[in-house]
Each structure stands twice: as C-alpha cells, then as structure tokens.
Amino acid sequence: MENTQSSNILLCITGSIAAYKSADLARLFIKNGHNIRILMTDSACEFITPLTMQAISGNSVHRNLLDESAEQAMGHIELAKWADIILIAPCSAETISRLSSGRADDLLGAVILASKAQIYIAPAMNMNMWANIATQNNVESLRHRAMIFIGPSKGEQACGDNGYGRMSEPEEIYETIQMSENKLLNGKKIIVTAGPTREQIDPVRFISNNSSGKMGFALAEAASKSGADVTLIAGPVSLECSDQILRIDVNTAAEMYSESKKLIVDADIFIGCAAVADYSPIIQNQNKIKKSSSKDLQISLKKNIDIISSLSKEYPHKKFMGFCAETENVEEHAKIKLVEKGLDFIVANDVSKKDIGFDSDFNEISVFTKESHTHLQKASKNLLAIQLINMLSKDNQFIH
Numbered sequence: 310m311e312n313t314q315s316s317n318i319l320l321c322i323t324g325s326i327a328a329y330k331s332a333d334l335a336r337l338f339i340k341n342g343h344n345i346r347i348l349m350t351d352s353a354c355e356f357i358t359p360l361t362m363q364a365i366s367g368n369s370v371h372r373n374l375l376d377e378s379a380e381q382a383m384g385h386i387e388l389a390k391w392a393d394i395i396l397i398a399p400c401s402a403e404t405i406s407r408l409s410s411g412r413a414d415d416l417l418g419a420v421i422l423a424s425k426a427q428i429y430i431a432p433a434m435n436m437n438m439w440a441n442i443a444t445q446n447n448v449e450s451l452r453h454r455a456m457i458f459i460g461p462s463k464g465e466q467a468c469g470d471n472g473y474g475r476m477s478e479p480e481e482i483y484e485t486i487q488m489s490e491n492k493l494l495n496g497k498k499i500i501v502t503a504g505p506t507r508e509q510i511d512p513v514r515f516i517s518n519n520s521s522g523k524m525g526f527a528l529a530e531a532a533s534k535s536g537a538d539v540t541l542i543a544g545p546v547s548l549e550c551s552d553q554i555l556r557i558d559v560n561t562a563a564e565m566y567s568e569s570k571k572l573i574v575d576a577d578i579f580i581g582c583a584a585v586a587d588y589s590p591i592i593q594n595q596n597k598i599k600k601s602s603s604k605d606l607q608i609s610l611k612k613n614i615d616i617i618s619s620l621s622k623e624y625p626h627k628k629f630m631g632f633c634a635e636t637e638n639v640e641e642h643a644k645i646k647l648v649e650k651g652l653d654f655i656v657a658n659d660v661s662k663k664d665i666g667f668d669s670d671f672n673e674i675s676v677f678t679k680e681s682h683t684h685l686q687k688a689s690k691n692l693l694a695i696q697l698i699n700m701l702s703k704d705n706q707f708i709h
C-alpha cells in the first residue's frame with residue numbers, strides 16, 4: 310500500500326535472532342518516505358551491529374538512557390516526543406515482560422513510558438515462550454494499554470521448533486502499520502464469514518470440510534485494524550480473534566445464513582470466506598444411526614441456501630466479496646460465480662494444492678471484479694488479507 314503521509318518512526322530493536330530482519334524493515338520505511346530513527350537494546354547489539362543500522366538509517370543509533378549529547382541530557386524525552394509511531398521489532402519475551410511492568414531503567418522502557426505515540430509490537434521468540442501464560446498475561450496487559458501486536462507468525466524457528474513465535478515478515482509489518490494508521494475503513498461495518506459449517510447426520514456424525522478459518526480470521530483482523538467495525542461469523546474452528554471483533558459462533562449453514570441475514574441490514578460490506586456446505590441431510594437422526602451388517606447406508610441431502618448470493622440480490626447497493634474454492638479451472642469458475650452470485654469481488658484460490666488454500670498459513674489468489682483481474686503471489690494469509698482489505702477500501706465507489 311502506498312504511503313499517504315510521511316511519519317517519524319522510531320524503530321526499536323531488541324535481542325532476538327530476528328533482529329537481522331530489522332534492516333529490511335528500516336529500508337522499507339525509508340523507501341516509502343518516512344523518517345526513521347533506531348533504538349537498540351544491549352542484547353539487540355549481540356545480533357546486529359549498531360553500525361549497520363546507523364548506515365541504513367543515516368542517523369546514529371540511540372542506546373543509552375543517559376545521553377550527554379542529547380539536549381538537556383534527556384534523550385528519552387526527546388525521542389518520545391519526536392516519534393509519531395514506535396515500532397518494537399523484534400520484540401523479545403523479556404522486553405514484553407519489562408514493558409508490561411512499566412520498567413524505565415533502560416532507554417526503551419523510558420521512551421515507551423514517556424511517549425504518546427501509537428506503539429506497535431512485532432514479537433519474536435520460541436513458540437513455548439510465546440504460548441507461556443506469563444507471556445500471554447503480559448501481552449494482554451500491553452493490549453489494554455492500546456499497544457498493537459503484529460504477529461508473531463507461525464513457522465520453523467531458529468531453534469528447530471515449528472509454531473507461533475517467528476517475527477512477521479517486514480512487508481506484513483509495514484502494510485499492517487500503514488493500514489492501521491490510514492484507517493480507510495473507519496466507520497464502516499463489515500461482516501466476515503469464516504471456517505467450515507457442520508451439517509449433522511446424527512448426534513455424532515456430520516458433513517463438513519477442511520476449512521480452518523485462517524483466511525477469514527485474517528480478513529477480520531485486517532478489517533478491524535483498518536478501522537472497520539467487524540462482526541465475524543465463525544463456523545466451528547479452533548482460532549481466537551482480538552477483542553475489538555464481535556464474534557458469533559455458528560455450526561450449520563442455516564445458522565450462518567440466519568445470523569448473516571440479521572446483520573447485513575446495518576452492514577456496508579459482506580465478505581464470504583466461509584466454506585459453507587452446499588448440502589445438508591434431509592433427516593437429522595435424533596439418535597446415533599446403527600451399523601447394519603447387511604445394507605449400505607443412503608443419506609439424502611437437500612440443497613442449502615446460498616448465503617452470499619441471496620444477500621447480494623436482496624441488497625444490491627452493499628459491497629460483496631466472495632471467495633471461490635475450486636480444484637480445476639479455478640479462474641473460469643471464479644468469473645462465472647462473480648456474475649451468478651452478484652458480487653463486486655471474487656477471490657479465487659486453488660484448493661487442490663497442499664501448501665495453500667485449506668488449512669495452510671499461506672495462500673495464492675486471483676481477485677476478479679467485473680473490470681479487473683489481479684493476481685497476488687503466494688504469501689501468508691495475514692499479508693493477503695491486508696492486501697484484500699486495501700483493495701476493498703480503495704474501491705472508489707466505496708470511499709465517500
């Protein structure tokens with residue numbers, strides 16, 4: 310996303326192997342016209358040299374709380390006042406803990422306490438350290454102080470573990486901050502559907518699919534960071550969303566339809582990312598169906614209502630973004646669904662591939678409108694979600 314105005318960014322680097330990515334991050338902000346200054350903790354200097362960051366930023370690196378060269382020797386106050394935005398990337402578990410208890414015995418802690426700037430935190434640590442209740446309690450307390458967390462991402466870690474703890478990629482951090490600062494969807498009401506639906510056959514069996522909800526949840530988070538008032542209608546998934554999002558959990562396609570129909574009345578945009586079951590059993594047995602030794606089991610299915618199609622036809626002046634999950638001729642099917650379902654955007658993804666689509670943290674998508682076609686290369690679902698929300702917010706019929 311292009312930069313709408315240049316800001317003073319204070320990039321704070323703490324002790325983590327991910328510190329090498331801070332150099333790219335600094336470059337990205339400079340390339341997009343922002344003024345950047347660097348603050349490094351002592352442990353950050355074990356991973357990347359202040360000289361490297363000085364060369365990239367064109368400014369000397371701030372390291373000491375007591376700085377004789379600063380005006381009135383109060384470097385922390387000057388830095389705190391200078392920054393429009395403070396980004397701590399990477400942010401270690403130790404730093405999160407120190408910030409949570411409001412420590413001011415080093416430059417970073419003092420600047421954070423003294424500043425009124427928006428603070429963004431991109432954590433980086435071992436997955437167990439991130440998941441630890443002590444860290445999670447600290448994160449919660451910083452969120453209550455309005456600090457915005459970006460990531461961490463899931464993936465292979467320097468220690469060999471695989472899980473949530475990697476610092477998000479520089480582009481994702483940059484785009485999230487742009488989106489969050491620009492707030493192009495301020496005041497807009499957005500409904501996002503996510504995950505699968507479950508159509509019960511009997512009390513213990515159901516028809517469903519492999520949707521994890523990751524793509525839909527990433528869209529809900531991106532829309533919320535962009536200033537929208539987001540309601541997330543989620544099928545049965547094991548994901549969490551941030552407190553700013555109103556979440557409604559459903560099981561069946563019928564429940565998803567009924568919630569969507571109620572909420573669409575006041576909404577501006579509907580994003581249908583859920584993998585809604587097209588069919589459900591005509592009869593739902595009250596008791597578990599017994600296995601018959603002699604006969605095969607036949608289950609008759611009825612067609613479910615097409616949620617997005619029915620809403621777009623009832624509310625033609627609202628915006629609708631649908632998804633298209635196919636295993637062959639993906640783009641052709643997407644173009645047909647765009648028209649048949651009465652959508653403004655359709656996002657096509659190939660769900661035959663193991664490394665994208667269902668349940669993966671990544672996706673590769675093509676976005677169609679009636680006039681355009683945009684291909685977005687394989688990337689994290691978080692980054693793609695930001696790009697999709699940017700497309701929606703830039704849609705000129707939409708910005709008033």
Ligand code: PMT
Pocket residue numbers: 502503504519520521522523524525562581582583584585586587613614615616617618630631632633634635646658660666667668669
């Ligand atoms: O959840 P993840 O694991 O992250 O995976 C993401 C995803 C692959 C589920 C997602 O990217 C995706 O493709 N979602 C749409 C899945 C789907 O149902 O596609 P479809 O081509 O069958 O449906 C087209 C559109 O109609 C979708 O917007 C769908 O939400 C909507 N629909 C479909 C059936 C129905 N009864 N009602 C609907 O509203």
